[in-house]
Amino acid sequence: MGNEKEHYSENFLFRLISEELQLKAFGRDMCTRFPPEPNGYLHIGSAYAIHTNYIIAQRFNGNFHLRFDDTNPLKEDIEYVNAIIEDIKWLGYDPGNHIYYGSDYSNEIYNAAVSLIKQGKAFVCDLTPEEMTEYRGTLTEPGRNSPYRNRSVEENLELFTTMKNGGYPASSKVVRAKIDMSSPNINLRDPVIYRIIHAEHYRTGNDWCIYPMYDFAHPIQDAIEGITYSLCSIEFKDHRPLYEWVLKELDIPEPPQQREFGRLSLTGVVTSKRFLRQLAEGGYVDGWDDPRLPTIRGLRRRGFTPESIRSFIEEIGSIRTQSTVDMSMLDHSLRQDLKAKTISIMAVLHPLKVVITNYQGNDSELLMIENNSENEALGRREVPFSKTIYIERDDFMEQPPKGFHRLSLNGEVRLKGAYFIRCEEVIKNPDTGEITELRCTYDPLTKSGTGFTGRKVKGTIHWVSAEHAVKADVHLYEKLLLEQKLPNDDNGDWIDAVNPDSLIIVKNGLLEPFVQHARPEQKYQFFRHGYFCADKKLTTAGRLVFNRIVPLKDSWNK
Incomplete structure (x- = not known):
């Protein structure tokens, strides 16, 4: 270790035991x-x-x-x-x-x-x-x-x-x-x-x-x-x-x-076995292995690694009294453990359709994209690119504020590992005014990896090919409890204490085809979204379910 x-x-604790053993060692x-x-x-x-x-x-x-x-x-x-x-x-x-x-x-x-x-x-x-x-x-x-x-x-x-x-x-x-x-x-x-x-x-x-x-x-x-x-x-x-x-x-x-x-507690979670039983057996969560619980089974199902948990405990050291540690420390240990050993893929959770009008025909091409920018040993992978793609809905604004470096009408942005695209037209639902599609053009000379040294753009966004995208349910987590005030009795009511937004399920998120054969507990970084793990309980041969372990940056105190 x-x-x-x-x-x-x-x-x-080590110093105390060392001193005692020097005075009188056991036989x-x-x-x-x-x-x-x-x-x-x-x-x-x-x-x-x-x-x-x-x-x-x-x-x-x-x-x-x-x-x-x-x-x-x-x-x-x-x-x-x-x-x-x-x-x-x-x-x-x-x-x-x-x-x-x-x-x-x-x-x-x-x-x-x-x-x-x-x-x-x-x-x-x-x-x-x-x-x-x-x-x-x-x-x-x-x-x-x-x-x-x-x-x-x-x-x-x-x-x-x-x-x-x-x-x-x-x-x-x-x-x-x-x-x-x-x-x-x-x-x-x-x-x-x-x-x-x-x-x-x-x-x-x-x-x-x-x-x-x-x-x-x-x-x-x-x-x-x-x-x-x-x-x-x-x-x-x-x-x-x-x-x-x-x-x-x-x-x-x-x-x-x-x-x-000292006894260890974490902000935003409950570690009393009595209260954990109430939550698990009272139907407030999905059993003892619910990814929102601080049980070892819950942390494992969410995607935490044993190395990250041990590193977290080592960072705390030996404490003398009852101590409450910020949950962000555990999240940080997980990021440090995964950042150089997970493949970073593109996943679009709230899709907006983009048609590249000057992309010739209905053919697609394979682009080579690095698997991890911090670890070249993880190699590269092929990612299909085609005329119709999806981007994140919040990566586009028709009238962006100052400092918005993603896609906008008449604006240009780089697609990660691919080309520059420019938005030429916005298609809306005539009844609701909701944006349903973007019409864009691409510059074939700006293909990533070709040594292009012309104009520059400030933003890079992720995408997936519409034809090749794999659908998955994605579970996003926030802290389970709204506050650390617990019910006073053994059969307390947790309704008001449980955060109603502690689990957000995104149905039919669109992911690269690279993950279509993901094994339970396999971990990835979703570009810009955080670190994710294939749910060991829900992922099957015909269904993909990913749990977000942690965002790329701490959000617990927001």
Whole structure:
């Protein structure tokens, strides 16, 4: 991955870990992990977390584990597992041949809870969720001990065994760690470590009806796998004391260390998995892979490359706090990645017919046009030229303002890679006054590539031959949300927040025949329009659909 190791040597997380390892090195190889819950799809913030863990492990010649936090059968599914693995590999982060699953450690985690009960460090609690909230206290007031806190070790062990064997209904009992109900850190106020869930697990079936909470399972899983550093986003900082408490009470030698980095947000997009689910499953967008979403699947379908995403993350570096980055940075990374490796073709999205009156006969000719002005290695291609062509409607003005350097009545312009043309006549619809056709003449001596050194024109416009044009639907995107104000509740109404112009579909755009066999995910630069990608979901043998990845210049802040 290029200079990523060198770049990461400059960030605060690397410096922190380096200093700690110099003071006390682990007796095992450096090892980090990324622990997604398989209840949804990865997004750009996930990619940032993956990158951080992966590159830090590489920098210290260590290992990287992909481990699924699959301890809630009510939300998890193998569909998400497979999608996450595919996305991580597509991004370029190799999880290796072995994928880890938290559910594989069910026995070890259960035994850890038993050990805490035997030490008098955990107890079975019968408080309802509402009562538990009441007892927990607030940020300014301490909590109160549960009336079940002083049950004997023997009673707790018997109750926990009955919970495990399915003897109680869901949510009727929980196991809580016995720490300190007066702690200023609410996470230490006797947190729940096990709960009852009667549901089939996608991996373990009906073997279990009790499942550990993430804050309890996570440090145990890290210890089992030999993780040295649990690198997580900043919202888990207040959970670190509980992470360390679990490892200490279980007497884990050389325990893993939790360290935090900032959480990444982008302007104009939402990265909360809860809100993404509302958008994807509520019909506001075309599923989790909608090109307007910041999911990895959405970005890939839109046309972003893994190289551009990694470059974007590298440019940000390691951040300490919650940070919001302008979406234009990601767009810039994509342009930088594609500008020298995509073929630039001509596409007319809002066509205006042009008849070249002095072009002889109905024959056509093939013109040689460069594929990329910045990369000669991409070669040249043949583009058909004929008597009737189409240009962009906004490339013509009958009475242009000063500074308009495209085509106008009695004006002259160069057709890209072809000839000079002059507009001699404008044909209009007699009923509406709309311009329907231009009658032009061309100068055969001005053919591109012939060394013509006569008069000059200021403007160059693109075109396609009417006879040879290929039709395609073209999707143009703007930011999905009108503002970053999100609905306040879990079932919020997104109608007013979603930009009605976030997707504009141009039907039957006219493209060069060069793209007629474009493969899904194949990328091009459309001259003057931006970078485009053949939609992997909608493009078929008989239908072309292109997504605009980004314009040639940033437009997000307009």
